[in-house]
Amino acid sequence: MVAKILSACFALLFPDECRVCRRPLSEISRVPVCRDCLNEPAPFEAEHFCSACGAPFANAFPLGAEGRCMMCRLGLRGFDAAYCYGAYDGVLKELVHLFKYGRVTTLARPLGERLALALPRDQRFDFVVPLPMHWRRRWKRGFNQSDLLACEISRRSAIPLVKAVKRIKATEVQAGLSGPRRRKNVLGAFAVTKPSPIQGKRILLVDDVMTTGSTASACAAALKSAGAAHVAVLALARADRRWNSRSVPPALGDGTVLTGASS
Numbered sequence: 001m002v003a004k005i006l007s008a009c010f011a012l013l014f015p016d017e018c019r020v021c022r023r024p025l026s027e028i029s030r031v032p033v034c035r036d037c038l039n040e041p042a043p044f045e046a047e048h049f050c051s052a053c054g055a056p057f058a059n060a061f062p063l064g065a066e067g068r069c070m071m072c073r074l075g076l077r078g079f080d081a082a083y084c085y086g087a088y089d090g091v092l093k094e095l096v097h098l099f100k101y102g103r104v105t106t107l108a109r110p111l112g113e114r115l116a117l118a119l120p121r122d123q124r125f126d127f128v129v130p131l132p133m134h135w136r137r138r139w140k141r142g143f144n145q146s147d148l149l150a151c152e153i154s155r156r157s158a159i160p161l162v163k164a165v166k167r168i169k170a171t172e173v174q175a176g177l178s179g180p181r182r183r184k185n186v187l188g189a190f191a192v193t194k195p196s197p198i199q200g201k202r203i204l205l206v207d208d209v210m211t212t213g214s215t216a217s218a219c220a221a222a223l224k225s226a227g228a229a230h231v232a233v234l235a236l237a238r239a240d241r242r243w244n245s246r247s248v249p250p251a252l253g254d255g256t257v258l259t260g261a262s263s
Helices: 002-013 035-039 090-100 105-117 135-141 145-157 179-185 214-225
Strands: 081-087 127-130 165-167 190-192 202-210 230-238
Touching (some): 035 090, 081 090, 165 214, 190 214, 214 230
Parallel strands (some): 081 230, 202 230
Antiparallel strands (some): 165 190
């Protein structure tokens, strides 16, 4: 009762609105988002998923006998597995944008809570590693959102956090690039700065959004080259790039049609 009275007084004296739905905020909080909007993002749903990279599909046609997509069967993924919480759409997309571009870093805790729900309970990891940002982009933004999410995952899971990788190449922004151009853009962009701790270890690579997986794949490949035994990606949101197998499959960019190409 006291808390409700305090919240009502706070809302009266310092009126503010939810940055997502624009309704008046009625609770005292460091997060400028109402409880309903924070609770709205739901886990990713799809008819079928690749058993390795977790890419969603409308039907099982693109998946092989082991349930893997063509990209995984061709060895075009640098990571061993990928897990995500929800689709990069709707309220979750707005929350991610508010977190990253609106610089509302207090969203790290509630978003980290959602991200932790996607962490598989039957898998063991030795270290949490945040996907690094180039120092120029980090200086411009003021923080690395993957660092904040990785800290939340480390705190909630008691898995030690190690910043073992750095971004050594200032790459072009990935948004708007085709899959092949994304892969080329991040080629050689990462270097492992602390190889000794990760050798022979199982690494959980944390990022905020996975689109085609090119960036995470390049970073994971660097970790694997430095001796990591297993690298899994944990992302808060994933772009839903499902296509109907009855339509024309996407191409790799060189004119080659790839049946079952995943995001």
